Amino acid sequence: MSCACASKPRHWLRLENVSQDSDETFSFDFSSEEEISWKEGDSSKIFLMVSGTEQGKKFSHATLPSERIIRFTTRVRKDKSAYKAALSELNLGQWLEISMPEGQFALRRDNRPIFLLSNGVGIAATRALVKAFEKDQTMIPELIQINVDSNSAIYKDEFIKLEDELSTFKSKYLKHRGEFYEHLDYELQEAFMRFIQEPLFYVVGSDAFVSDTIVHLEMVGIEPESIITDGHKSGGTCGCSSDAGCGCGANLVTNFMTF
Numbered sequence: 090m091s092c093a094c095a096s097k098p099r100h101w102l103r104l105e106n107v108s109q110d111s112d113e114t115f116s117f118d119f120s121s122e123e124e125i126s127w128k129e130g131d132s133s134k135i136f137l138m139v140s141g142t143e144q145g146k147k148f149s150h151a152t153l154p155s156e157r158i159i160r161f162t163t164r165v166r167k168d169k170s171a172y173k174a175a176l177s178e179l180n181l182g183q184w185l186e187i188s189m190p191e192g193q194f195a196l197r198r199d200n201r202p203i204f205l206l207s208n209g210v211g212i213a214a215t216r217a218l219v220k221a222f223e224k225d226q227t228m229i230p231e232l233i234q235i236n237v238d239s240n241s242a243i244y245k246d247e248f249i250k251l252e253d254e255l256s257t258f259k260s261k262y263l264k265h266r267g268e269f270y271e272h273l274d275y276e277l278q279e280a281f282m283r284f285i286q287e288p289l290f291y292v293v294g295s296d297a298f299v300s301d302t303i304v305h306l307e308m309v310g311i312e313p314e315s316i317i318t319d320g321h322k323s324g325g326t327c328g329c330s331s332d333a334g335c336g337c338g339a340n341l342v343t344n345f346m347t348f
Contacts, residue, residue: 135187
């Protein structure tokens with residue numbers, strides 16, 4: 090008796106370039122001979138052979154199809170997992186498979202300002218959102234990116250350039266959590282003075298960062314339905330730690346609805 094279910098489609102990618110964004114952060118750029126479609130906020134599993142067994146881990150797409158490159162940015166620590174070791178040992182020109190892109194983290198165009206809040210390489214999950222806003226600002230009056238990372242500032246030069254070109258985009262990098270909340274409160278006050286609608290908040294990063302940021306937002310009066318979160322938990326598909334976002338973007342969900 091055959092199973093009525095079917096495995097999800099996969100796509101073949103070729104590794105074109107590996108760049109180092111910081112001491113332990115790398116971007117892997119791929120190409121494909123297939124026509125692959127995805128939107129900002131989508132993620133895919135990268136399938137690798139690890140100790141003779143195929144493993145698939147989820148990573149956020151950091152680029153848009155219009156950029157004509159498929160990029161995944163992630164931490165590769167010195168004490169890396171066997172999966173991350175296999176990822177870091179890929180050779181240029183090597184082919185691998187990824188799952189069909191999917192996700193629920195796209196920009197909502199509700200005529201409300203949007204805050205992208207992240208820590209560490211969690212910012213990898215928001216770069217594609219920034220690029221989507223750069224391409225089309227329809228029904229998003231302002232986009233504010235705030236990242237806290239004690240060791241690096243991933244995409245900083247790219248976002249500084251966009252700030253100079255687009256008056257409705259702001260980007261800020263901070264080293265410490267206290268600075269982050271102080272700056273967030275300042276930008277919140279400014280937003281409430283400029284806009285009638287309550288902003289939307291996309292929160293991505295480590296378990297502690299996400300939970301603490303949600304508590305902070307709710308304490309200053311933000312409604313839960315205005316907070317969109319990355320439901321990924323540490324120790325899951327990527328094997329990341331609880332104190333640092335890994336950029337895998339696994340299990341992207343909202344905490345209020347599917348759209």
